[in-house]
Amino acid sequence: MAHSFSLGIRRIWQELSVMQSPGLYWVNIDRQSDANLFCRQIVAAQAESTQLALICSGDQADRLLATPLTSAINKVPLYSLPEKKAALLHLSDDLMRELKPTHRLLILLAHASLWQTFTSDELRTWAARLGKWLHQQQCTLVILSHGSGVNKLKGQLAAEHRILNGLASLQGLQSSAQYLVHWWSTGNGINANQLFTLSEGPEGWQGADDSDQPSPTPERNDESLCLAEKRILEGAPPLSASWQLFENNTKLMQRGMLTIAATLIFALYQSDEIDELAHQIHNLRRSRGDGLKIVVREMSASLRYSDERLLLACGANLIVPHVAPLSNFLTMLEGIQGQRLSRHIPADIDTLLTGLRPLQLKGYLPPEDFSRAVTSLMDNTLLPEDGKGVMVALRPAPGLSAQQSMTLCHLRRFGDVMTVAQNRLFLFLSTCRINDLDTALKFIFRLPVSEAFSNRVVWHQDVDIIDKIRLLRQQIEFSLPAATPQPAVAKMTAAARDQQAERREPVPFTLLSYGLEKQP
Incomplete structure (x- = not known):
């Protein structure tokens, strides 16, 4: 037997x-x-x-x-x-x-x-x-x-x-x-x-190696271990003997599969890395349990609100924004030590991707398709109220048509769509916060928005977006503010007025040549 x-x-x-x-x-x-x-x-x-x-x-x-x-x-x-x-x-x-x-x-x-x-x-x-x-x-x-x-x-x-x-x-x-x-x-x-x-x-x-031996007793107390992608320290060496640095996020994940309570710090540079990073975090959390401390440090402006929610839903403990200096980042790391994740992590990551990113479209859409796509996103109950996105109406500068202005616009993210109506360029930036709008427009347009467009109107609350989309779908003209003059031309600052008041009046002089004075 x-x-x-x-x-x-x-x-x-x-x-x-x-x-x-x-x-x-x-x-x-x-x-x-x-x-x-x-x-x-x-x-x-x-x-x-x-x-x-x-x-x-x-x-x-x-x-x-x-x-x-x-x-x-x-x-x-x-x-x-x-x-x-x-x-x-x-x-x-x-x-x-x-x-x-x-x-x-x-x-x-x-x-x-x-x-x-x-x-x-x-x-x-x-x-x-x-x-x-x-x-x-x-x-x-x-x-x-x-x-x-x-x-x-x-x-x-x-x-x-x-x-x-x-x-x-x-x-x-x-x-x-x-x-x-x-x-x-x-x-x-x-x-x-x-x-x-x-x-x-x-x-x-x-x-891969010859290890036909009884297994040694593995080390289980790895709570003080800190594994990180090497660039998150901004060129600094490992801070202590418990720190280990890795070339990229993939190697960091492979090493993280051997830990149960360590701190893992991933680096995020571009928005197209988010999906891969979400899968890595979800894999780690489902495989290694609640004891891991998983951190994402944003190295450049890459994350929107929905991206942060996705990474947190996949099992991340902490997301550090790119504006946080290294000293604040290290302080945040201290704050999560000893924590255990209490949130439920769904077994199927596709459920999270579908729920948090339902609009798999980007770029130009005809007005009817644009209205239909934005309406479907507004009806998504998994996204927070007044946090589903921002809609912007841009009037091109004189000499530039709305169709021509589209060539300046480069939409990289799924959920970012645009259309042309009422001689304006309408943009909908999915899950973009109102305070991040200027940063988003800077990455979207090849020229400064203030130079390419004479003015813009922004809607960020769900009820306002739904109302304007309804008018667009019904092809009803709705009033938009006229072009706003540049502040530097519209108003003169107090310092400029004082400087003009102190300016001395010019005194004219008549200049005569020497030869002309000799003539009778």
């Missing part, structure tokens, strides 16, 4: 390469090809006396058997699982009828979408019932889920350490893979929070 089964992964800690019996283990894998390789190497790693059973969903068995690692895989009982929720709910009953599961190793290879209809409570109940059955039969089941939907599963399973004996993730890279062990039951207890770089060898996945 086997008391443990090998995963077949060489060159990682021995305790993390075996599964105890009985037990329920789950490995989430991004790509199907990587999952097939992982499955074949588990089968190939078992002794000849080991009793196995392989369960595949759909038609995956044909792909799996196409390139077996050894001939032993052909001797394994193979079962096909219908891609239905009911098939999972009756899995233990079907196995009892088809084979004797006692002391067996069961491998379930299935697409992650098979669990897409399970709620978190249903998944927890199903796994708990299955784990109880495995314990009664003294057998082990390892679930290899892969494909789209695997990120949702990771989030749903992240807190189920009381039910699952082991949870891990395999993320494929270009020439290697990262194997993250969230937790894993071993002969000496539970080991957690370990990250390995795996490469594809002749016998399947294997570690």
Whole structure:
């Protein structure tokens, strides 16, 4: 009778390469090809006396058997699982009828979408019932889920350490893979929070270095550790021995996957980096828990209100604006030490992106499409009242038509749209605060707004924007203020008047040449 089964992964800690019996283990894998390789190497790693059973969903068995690692895989009982929720709910009953599961190793290879209809409570109940059955039969089941939907599963399973004996993730890279062990039951207890770089060898996945040794006791007290992108210190060296600097945010995230309570500081330079940064923060928070302190320092003017809300919703503790000097930034860091994040972080980041960025349009729109797009954004209840954006009407300077003024406008962000009506250029800047309008216009226009346009009118409250959009949609002319004269020309300052009063009057002189004076 086997008391443990090998995963077949060489060159990682021995305790993390075996599964105890009985037990329920789950490995989430991004790509199907990587999952097939992982499955074949588990089968190939078992002794000849080991009793196995392989369960595949759909038609995956044909792909799996196409390139077996050894001939032993052909001797394994193979079962096909219908891609239905009911098939999972009756899995233990079907196995009892088809084979004797006692002391067996069961491998379930299935697409992650098979669990897409399970709620978190249903998944927890199903796994708990299955784990109880495995314990009664003294057998082990390892679930290899892969494909789209695997990120949702990771989030749903992240807190189920009381039910699952082991949870891990395999993320494929270009020439290697990262194997993250969230937790894993071993002969000496539970080991957690370990990250390995795996490469594809002749016998399947294997570690990057030769470490077939019992795992050492990992260091858990990393609360004083501060990991940062190197440019956030503005050229200064690490402030102490507990500071570590990294070349970019990607390397910082990879190192952060090994921590549970450290402070991680990301740098943000451009607005097009926000989505990638949001995914990195969400991944860290869902994988590493509430103890991490995640900070974003804005290195240049890049964030709007919706961007800040998105990063906070993904799990950031603190966002430092670009106007804050280094001394204030370090003071802010001290203020979040010892904190634990109490906000709920949704498992699916796409839900956050859809809710906080519903307007996936940018640039010029015809007046009707412009009105429809802005109206849809105004109806979004997930965005705060009077914080959905700013609408601006710009009158071009004399000699410049509204159509020509569009060539000066370069809208980079989704949600920023423009149209031409009433011989004016109308802009809607999504989720832009009224106090950030001048900064936004500076980045949008190639020329100073005061030179290209004679005047502007701004609306930032929802009721005003909705009213003006209604008039635009109905093609009703509404009054706008006339061009405002420049202050320097309209009014003369007191200092200028005093200077003019003190100016001396010129005295005329008649100049005659010497030759002219001699004439009679």
